[in-house]
Amino acid sequence: MQVSKLGIASLLCLAGAAMAQSDEPLQPIEPAKVTNQALVDLGAKLFFDPRLSRSGFISCNSCHNLSMGGSDNLKSSIGDRWQQGPINSPTVLNSSLNLAQFWDGRAADLRAQAGGPIANPMEMAFSHELAVDMLQSIPGYVNEFKAVFGDDKLSIDEVTTAIAAFEETLVTPNSRFDKWLKGDKKAITEDELKGYQLFKESGCIACHNGPNVGGNSFQRMGLIEPYQTDNPAEGRFAVTGDDADRFNFKVPTLRNVELTYPYFHDGAADTLSQAVDTMGRLQLGKKFTEEENGLIVGFLKTLTGDQPSFVLPQLPPSSDKTVRPNPFN
Amino acid sequence: MQVSKLGIASLLCLAGAAMAQSDEPLQPIEPAKVTNQALVDLGAKLFFDPRLSRSGFISCNSCHNLSMGGSDNLKSSIGDRWQQGPINSPTVLNSSLNLAQFWDGRAADLRAQAGGPIANPMEMAFSHELAVDMLQSIPGYVNEFKAVFGDDKLSIDEVTTAIAAFEETLVTPNSRFDKWLKGDKKAITEDELKGYQLFKESGCIACHNGPNVGGNSFQRMGLIEPYQTDNPAEGRFAVTGDDADRFNFKVPTLRNVELTYPYFHDGAADTLSQAVDTMGRLQLGKKFTEEENGLIVGFLKTLTGDQPSFVLPQLPPSSDKTVRPNPFN
Numbered sequence: 001m002q003v004s005k006l007g008i009a010s011l012l013c014l015a016g017a018a019m020a021q022s023d024e025p026l027q028p029i030e031p032a033k034v035t036n037q038a039l040v041d042l043g044a045k046l047f048f049d050p051r052l053s054r055s056g057f058i059s060c061n062s063c064h065n066l067s068m069g070g071s072d073n074l075k076s077s078i079g080d081r082w083q084q085g086p087i088n089s090p091t092v093l094n095s096s097l098n099l100a101q102f103w104d105g106r107a108a109d110l111r112a113q114a115g116g117p118i119a120n121p122m123e124m125a126f127s128h129e130l131a132v133d134m135l136q137s138i139p140g141y142v143n144e145f146k147a148v149f150g151d152d153k154l155s156i157d158e159v160t161t162a163i164a165a166f167e168e169t170l171v172t173p174n175s176r177f178d179k180w181l182k183g184d185k186k187a188i189t190e191d192e193l194k195g196y197q198l199f200k201e202s203g204c205i206a207c208h209n210g211p212n213v214g215g216n217s218f219q220r221m222g223l224i225e226p227y228q229t230d231n232p233a234e235g236r237f238a239v240t241g242d243d244a245d246r247f248n249f250k251v252p253t254l255r256n257v258e259l260t261y262p263y264f265h266d267g268a269a270d271t272l273s274q275a276v277d278t279m280g281r282l283q284l285g286k287k288f289t290e291e292e293n294g295l296i297v298g299f300l301k302t303l304t305g306d307q308p309s310f311v312l313p314q315l316p317p318s319s320d321k322t323v324r325p326n327p328f329n
Numbered sequence: 330m331q332v333s334k335l336g337i338a339s340l341l342c343l344a345g346a347a348m349a350q351s352d353e354p355l356q357p358i359e360p361a362k363v364t365n366q367a368l369v370d371l372g373a374k375l376f377f378d379p380r381l382s383r384s385g386f387i388s389c390n391s392c393h394n395l396s397m398g399g400s401d402n403l404k405s406s407i408g409d410r411w412q413q414g415p416i417n418s419p420t421v422l423n424s425s426l427n428l429a430q431f432w433d434g435r436a437a438d439l440r441a442q443a444g445g446p447i448a449n450p451m452e453m454a455f456s457h458e459l460a461v462d463m464l465q466s467i468p469g470y471v472n473e474f475k476a477v478f479g480d481d482k483l484s485i486d487e488v489t490t491a492i493a494a495f496e497e498t499l500v501t502p503n504s505r506f507d508k509w510l511k512g513d514k515k516a517i518t519e520d521e522l523k524g525y526q527l528f529k530e531s532g533c534i535a536c537h538n539g540p541n542v543g544g545n546s547f548q549r550m551g552l553i554e555p556y557q558t559d560n561p562a563e564g565r566f567a568v569t570g571d572d573a574d575r576f577n578f579k580v581p582t583l584r585n586v587e588l589t590y591p592y593f594h595d596g597a598a599d600t601l602s603q604a605v606d607t608m609g610r611l612q613l614g615k616k617f618t619e620e621e622n623g624l625i626v627g628f629l630k631t632l633t634g635d636q637p638s639f640v641l642p643q644l645p646p647s648s649d650k651t652v653r654p655n656p657f658n
Contacts, residue, residue, distance in 0.1 A: 048396050057407050062386075067377050067644045074656060078386050082411035084657045259646045262653065271649040307643050314636050315396045317588045320600040324591065327403060328413045 025200070027211040028178035029094060029255070029305060032169040042144050043166025045313045046159060052131050053124035054080055056325030060117070060163065064092035066308055069259025070170060075267030080125035081327075087233050088267035091260045093308070094253055096168045098215035103249045103265045105218060106239045110164035115156060128156040134323065135159065140316020172256055172305030180302070188302050195299030198292055203284045213254035213303060221247050221265065224285040227278075231266035258301045272297045354529065356540040357507035358423060358584070358634060361498040371473050372495025374642045375488060381460050382453035383409055385654030389446070389492065393421035395637055398588025399499060404596030409454035410656075416562050417596035420589045422637070423582055425497045427544035432578045432594045434547060435568045439493035444485060457485040463652065464488065469645020501585055501634030509631070517631050524628030527621055532613045542583035542632060550578050550594065553614040556607075560595035587630045601626045 034040055046052065050059040063077040063085075064070050070093035072078075077085035087103055095101065101113035117123040118131055135141045136154050145154050148162070177196070179187035188196070199205060208214040218236045221227045227247070236245035249265050257263075262270045269275040276296050280286045288296065318324075363369055375381065379388040392406040392414075393399050399422035401407075406414035416432055424430065430442035446452040447460050464470045465483050474483050477491070506525070508516035517525070528534060537543040547565045550556045556576070565574035578594050591597065592604040605625050609615045617625065647653075 045396075050394070050397075050401075055407065056403055057391075057401065065379070067374075067642055068379075069646070072386065073380075073647065074385055074654065078384065078656050082656070261647065270653050273649065309640050311638055312641050313396055317398070318402065318590065320602065324599050325403065327407050327411070 024181060025205050025209040026177070026181065026213055028181045029097075029171050029173045029175070029211050031173045032171050034169060036148070036165065038144070039148050039162055039165045040169055041166075041313070042148055043162035043164070044310065045141075045144075045315055046163050047166050048313050049315050051134050051315075051318070051322075051325065052118050052126060052159075054126045054130075054325065055327035057327055058124050060092075060114070063089040063117070063123075066092075066170070069093060069256045069307075070095075071260045073261060075262055077123070079123040080121065083122050085122060087231070087265050088262065090250075090252060091256065092167055093170050093172050093260075094212050094215070094255050096171070097210075097212040098250065098253070099217065100250065103233065104236050104239050105250050110167050111157075111160045114160040114163040114167070130323075131159065132156055137319055137322040138316050139319060144316075170308050172307060175255070175303050175305035177299075177302040178305065189298075191295055192298050192302050195295035195297070196302075198295050199299055202280065202286055202288075202292075202296075204279065204296070207251045207283070208254050214251040215253040217251050218245070218248040219251050219283075221249050221282075223283045225282045227264075227282055229264075229266045229268060231268075233265055235265070254300060254303055256304050256307075258304050272300055276300075353510060354534050354538040355506070355510065355542055357510045358426075358500050358502045358504070358540050360502045361500050363498060365477070365494065367473070368477050368491055368494045369498055370495075370642070371477055372491035372493070373639065374470075374473075374644055375492050376495050377642050378644050380463050380644075380647070380651075380654065381447050381455060381488075383455045383459075383654065384656035386656055387453050389421075389443070392418040392446070392452075395421075395499070398422060398585045398636075399424075400589045402590060404591055406452070408452040409450065412451050414451060416560070416594050417591065419579075419581060420585065421496055421499055422589075423500050423541050423544070423584045425500070426539075426541040427579065427582070428546065429579065432562065433565050433568050434579050439496050440486075440489045443489040443492040443496070459652075460488065461485055466648055466651040467645050468648060473645075499637050501636060504584070504632050504634035506628070506631040507634065518627075520624055521627050521631050524624035524626070525631075527624050528628055531609065531615055531617075531621075531625075533608065533625070536580045536612070537583050543580040544582040546580050547574070547577040548580050548612075550576050550611075552612045554611045556593075556611055558593075558595045558597060560597075562594055564594070583629060583632055585633050585636075587633050601629055605629075 047060040050057050050062070052059065058080065063072045065072055070091035072089050074089070076087055077089045079085050090103065096110060099105065101107035101110060102116070107113040107116060115128060118126050119128055132154050135145070142152065142154070145158055146152055149158050176187045207217060207219050210216045221235065234246055236248035237243065239245070257272065261272070262268065263272070263275040269278055273293055276293050277288060280288045376389040379386050379391070381388065387409065392401045394401055399420035401418050403418070405416055406418045408414050419432065425439060428434065430436035430439060431445070436442035436445060444457060447455050448457055461483050464474070471481065471483070474487055475481055478487050505516045536546060536548050539545045550564065563575055565577035566572065568574070586601065590601070591599045592601070593607075598604040598607055602622055605622050606617060609617045
C-alpha cells in the first residue's frame with residue numbers, strides 16, 4: 001500500500017517535471033551516454049593528434065580547443081602554413097545536437113565533418129590516404145583500431161567514426177540555466193530570469209531554441225537590415241545553389257557562448273554585448289537599451305555548462321616506418 | 330623483540346636498496362612532491378594558454394606537447410607566422426632535473442626558461458608586458474593569482490613561477506628500467522639488460538648518467554668525428570663567448586627517448602637507431618653492429634616512464650576588456 005502510494009507520487013512528480021520542461025522552448029542538455037569507451041578513447045587520441053595534418057602541428061584540438069569552449073577564440077582559424085581560414089571555427093561542444101555540421105551545413109553529421117579539415121588544403125592540408133598510412137605505421141594505433149573495429153587494416157571511415165564518437169561525448173550539461181529548467185528556481189538570479197524573458201519576448205528564441213539553444217535551423221544573416229561584412233562566405237547557398245539560401249547560415253548554438261567569442265560566421269563581434277546588439281537590430285529590428293542588452297548577456301552567461309573533463313590523451317609514438325612531417329616544405 | 334627484529338631487517342633492506350641503486354650510474358626518478366597544488370594548477374592553465382602568444386594560437390604545449398613526450402616531434406618548431414625555429418624543441422619532461430635549460434643552457438632554471446619563448450619573436454612573439462596585461466584583464470586569472478600570490482597585480486615573475494611549478498610536476502617515474510633499478514629484476518628482458526651493459530661499456534654512460542640519463546653536463550657534439558649539419562647553432566659558445574664552448578650542447582635526457590624523436594639539436598636523426606649509430610661513431614669512435622645497435626635501442630625504450638596524467642585544464646574566458654589577438658596582422 002505504502003509502496004503503491006509512493007509509486008503514484010513519483011509518477012506525478014515525474015509528469016510535473018516533464019511538463020515544467022516542455023513549457024519552455026529551451027531544453028536541458030543530458031550527459032553523454034558512452035556505450036563504447038574504447039572507441040571514445042581512440043577518438044580522443046585522434047582528436048589531439050597533430051600527425052593528422054601535413055605539418056604534424058595542427059590537430060582537431062588546435063581550432064576546437066577543449067580548454068577554450070571547443071573553439072580557438074580567433075576571428076578565423078590558422079591553417080597549414082599560417083593560412084587564414086575563411087570562417088570562424090564553430091565550437092565542437094554539443095555539436096552532436098546540431099542538424100548538420102559547418103556554418104553552411106555541408107556535412108550531414110560529425111563523421112562527415114571530421115574528414116573535412118584533415119584533407120582541406122587551407123586547414124590540416126593532409127589527405128585521407130596519407131592520414132591512414134600514417135596511422136597504419138604506428139603499432140599503438142593499429143592495436144587500438146583492431147581492438148575497436150576488429151581488423152588490421154585501418155580506414156578513414158574508422159578514423160572519422162572514432163573522432164565523431166569522442167565528439168558525441170563533448171556535451172555540457174548542468175549549466176545554471178539547465179538547473180533552473182529542471183526546477184531549481186534559485187539556480188539563476190532575478191536579473192538573469194528577466195534576461196531570459198526578454199530573450200523570449202524579443203524574438204531571439206525564434207532561432208535560438210531547443211536543447212542546443214540554436215543549431216537546429218538555417219537562417220538568413222541580416223533579416224531586417226543587411227549584414228555588412230568583408231567575409232565572402234555565402235552560407236547555405238554554397239551547398240544548395242539555391243538563391244533563396246544565399247547568406248543563410250546554421251544558427252549557432254548559444255550554449256557556452258561566454259566561452260566561444262568572437263561571434264558570427266566572420267567572427268566580427270568581439271563581445272556578447274556587441275553580438276546581442278547586432279542581432280537585435282539586424283534580425284529583429286530592435287535596438288536594445290543598455291539595460292536590456294545587459295540583461296540578455298547576463299542570461300546568456302547562465303548557459304555555460306560543465307566542460308568536458310578527461311585526462312589529456314597520450315598518443316602512441318611513431319615507428320621508424322612513420323613518414324616524418326616537414327612543415328616547412 | 331619482534332618489532333625490533335623487523336626494524337633491523339627493514340634498515341638492512343633499505344641500505345641494500347640504496348646500495349643497489351648507488352652501484353649504478355643511473356638513478357630512478359621519484360614522483361613529484363606537490364606542496365602547492367593551487368600554484369601547480371595555475372601553471373597548468375598558463376602552460377596550455379595560447380593567449381600568451383601574439384597570435385592567440387601558440388601555447389607552451391604547442392612545442393612541448395604533453396600528449397607526445399613533452400615535445401613536438403618536429404625537426405625544429407613552428408613559431409609565430411609559421412616561422413621555422415632554429416633548433417629542436419627539447420622535451421619538457423623531467424626538465425627540472427637538468428643543470429640548466431635550453432640546448433645552450435642560457436636559462437639557469439625553469440622560471441628563467443618560461444619567459445623566453447613568450448617574448449621570442451620567432452616563437453610566441455608576445456612581450457612580457459602584453460602577456461601580463463592580457464592575464465590582468467581576465468577576472469578568472471586575477472582571482473587565481475590573488476589566491477596563490479596574495480596580490481591583485483600580476484607580474485611576469487608570478488607567471489613564470491607558476492609555469493615552472495607545473496613543469497616541476499612533469500616527471501616520469503616507474504619506467505621499466507627504474508623498476509629494475511629498484512630491484513625488480515624481471516622488469517626488463519635479458520636483451521634489454523644486455524643493451525644497458527653495452528650502453529655502459531661503450532661509454533654512452535659517460536655523458537648520459539644520473540637520474541635524467543643526461544641533462545647534467547655540456548658536451549661537444551662531434552668529439553671524435555665532426556658533426557655535419559646545416560644548423561648554425563653554436564651551442565654553449567653563444568652563452569659564454571668562450572671558444573672552448575663552441576659546439577658544446579647540453580646533453581639531452583634519454584628519459585622517454587622513444588617518444589621524443591627526432592633527435593639531436595638539429596633534429597637530424599629520425600630514429601633511435603640512427604641516433605645511436607651517429608653517437609657511437611662521432612662521440613665514441615665506435616661503429617655499433619646492427620645487433621649492438623638493436624640492443625642499445627631496446628634498452629633505451631625501457632626508459633619510458635609514466636607520462637604526466639592530469640585533466641585537461643579549462644582556461645578562464647577573456648573579458649570584454651581583453652585585447653583580441655590578430656594572428657594575421
